[in-house]
Amino acid sequence: NAGVMQNPRHLVRRRGQEARLRCSPMKGHSHVYWYRQLPEEGLKFMVYLQKENIIDESGMPKERFSAEFPKEGPSILRIQQVVRGDSAAYFCASSLMTGENEKLFFGSGTQLSVL
């Protein structure tokens, strides 16, 4: 049973390009969370999605960032017109259900580097 799969592991983009980060949750999981970890900082919540719905995007920057979790296929975190400050590790997590004690399973992350 594969865990949470993220790809690519490493992504290099030049300023102004678009970055697409993919996350396939664990089999059977319909809840997906995206977190960002800037250098020397803790993980910060970005967005929580269920299939075809954004439930909570309170941690998403207002511009350039979007996320989706379609009925079929992986969840996508999209960053348009990347800037150097977007360089970070982006982690995806999934859970079977939602609840205060529901365990989150994290993917290995995508390290985004903006040149």
Next chain:
Amino acid sequence: RKEVEQDPGPFNVPEGATVAFNCTYSNSASQSFFWYRQDCRKEPKLLMSVYSSGNEDGRFTAQLNRASQYISLLIRDSKLSDSATYLCVVNGEGGGNKLTFGTGTQLKVEL
């Protein structure tokens, strides 16, 4: 004030030592508390949940003081393999699985 505060360390300890990490959180409505471990900026992995009554898992003991909004982790008989960053985590506003992470405390266990 940060939502979850931790001493960043690093804590450099000899093998076999006992080490304690502390954490404070600001949201008194938080209901769930965890310690995660992160190695070299890889994905965080759940170490243990933290319960009001305190709980133990082998060499690891976690305690919660709701009145002081304080969480602790004690590691006994530390091993080289315990070297990592330890993240204090609480469920965020609105509950559910919106976790708020501390910046972590780095532990280095040395021979």
